[in-house]
């Protein structure tokens with residue numbers, strides 16, 4: 055039985071911790087301090103660190119955690135890192151013996167060019183690619199690349215649980231409602247998230263089913279989002295995506 059816990063870090067990051075009650079795996083530890091604190095509190099031994107991309111708020115804690123616990127680190131083969139790691143690429147498997155699960159590595163370029171995600175049904179650790187009701191910024195890749203990456207997530211089973219790395223949901227919903235004011239699922243999600251956040255609880259994980267209903271960046275094929283984007287009637291979903299990604303930058 056695996057438990058998955060969010061460790062809040064910085065202003066709005068989550069470092070996800072997976073555990074069987076004895077051993078632990080963390081994803082994208084940008085800050086070592088809250089991870090060490092949680093491991094101590096729960097009396098866990100850190101086995102493995104999974105990295106999705108090279109931004110400092112996702113890797114800043116790696117050196118200290120490795121020095122302390124000797125954890126193995128997995129990171130994208132298409133990015134370079136200053137710490138020892140096992141480089142993984144599309145189609146590779148990361149077997150976590152202690153937790154009895156095996157993750158598939160998916161290359162999902164867009165936010166960064168080498169960005170990867172880790173998927174083991176029903177868990178998806180997607181880094182800064184997909185957010186609840188939103189998606190990552192285009193720092194390195196093109197809009198088409200990011201849209202294709204999101205389409206791969208969209209085709210995962212609807213029950214897939216999506217562990218995003220930032221608490222951006224409320225702001226993303228506000229933007230999404232501007233595009234789709236009549237989307238009932240989005241309205242419901244807004245109420246649910248407002249309740250969670252007022253109790254200082256995470257809005258995550260989300261699910262693919264919920265994102266398909268509410269996330270404008272997974273809905274670029276719909277007439278509602280196409281119209282809201284200002285794109286021509288015959289515009290492709292890729293074009294619509296590029297337009298709303300740009301609108302979100304200025305929101």
Ligand SMILES: [Zn+2]
Pocket residue numbers: 107109165182
């Ligand atoms: Zn990032």
